[in-house]
Amino acid sequence: MSSSRFAEDPIHAFLMEAHSITVDAQFIVDSLPNADLAAVERSAHQLGAVRKIVEVIDDDSVTDTVRQELLAVVDSLIAPLNSFIVSPPPPANAFIPTDRGDHAGRPRYKLNLHRVQQLHDLGNSFSDIGQAMGVSRWTITRHLEAAGLSTARRVYTEISDDALNELVAEISLGHPFVGSTIVSGHLETRQIHVPRFRVQESLRRVDELGVIV
Structure with a gap:
């Protein structure tokens, strides 16, 4: 069969x-957890689209x-990617700076509280954030309170699924x-603040079948 025939098929x-x-996905899977x-989200999204098409494709x-x-093959790649998305591991060489200051006793952790608030606003619990950072949830909340920062989440934007889609x-x-991380960033620039799981669900609804076209 000629190359032109392939192009027309x-x-x-x-x-x-x-x-x-799948080749690109395998490379990403092999790179986990350093991906x-x-x-990872983009690859899982593409594989989901491939899977749906393979299920219904009708050809001899x-x-x-x-x-x-x-x-x-697709399922063997999707599984580790989805596991990483649901529960990304903390960095292998996580290092938290400390500051002894003028007080006695153990040095205080120097946490990136802005990042903590961002992660919390995305729907992550303080326990999960603390686990990723290598500290307890109590350490995080104490640091936020000491800095005069709120421990409450930002109020989510009220928007219907259809409008979000x-x-x-x-x-x-x-x-x-x-993936949802980048899409969420674009939504934030439009003052639309929604949980990441809603963005993930919306992506699957509106884009999964068209993602590889």
Whole structure:
């Protein structure tokens, strides 16, 4: 079969693109836990789209055996990526600066309280943030209170799923293959503050089937 025939065959084009996506995903999986969260989300998003298409594709070249093999490969890659997204491990060489100051006793941790508030606003608990930073939730709340900062989360924007879908679709159109972290950043610039899980769900609703087109 000629290369021009391949170019005109949408099934072949899809399988080639799917292969490229799985190769990239394997590289990211092999890099875990030292991988960028946005790259992990993007890869999982693309694999989810590939999986949906493989499930319904109707072509003589895709036998049941081939279909199951493809799904097995995709699933083997999606599982570790999703695990990383749900619970990213703390950095292997996490180091928290300390400041002894003028007081006696143990030195105080110097925490990035701005980052703590950002993570909390995204829906993470102080316990989870503390685990990632290597301190207790009580240490975090004490530092926030000592700095005169609120321990309450920002109020989420009231927005319907349909309205959120429209915004996410618009952002995805201009920035294809991005994950929820980057989309959330774009929403924040528009003064739209929603939990990350809502952005993830919206991405799946509006973009999953079109992400590799």
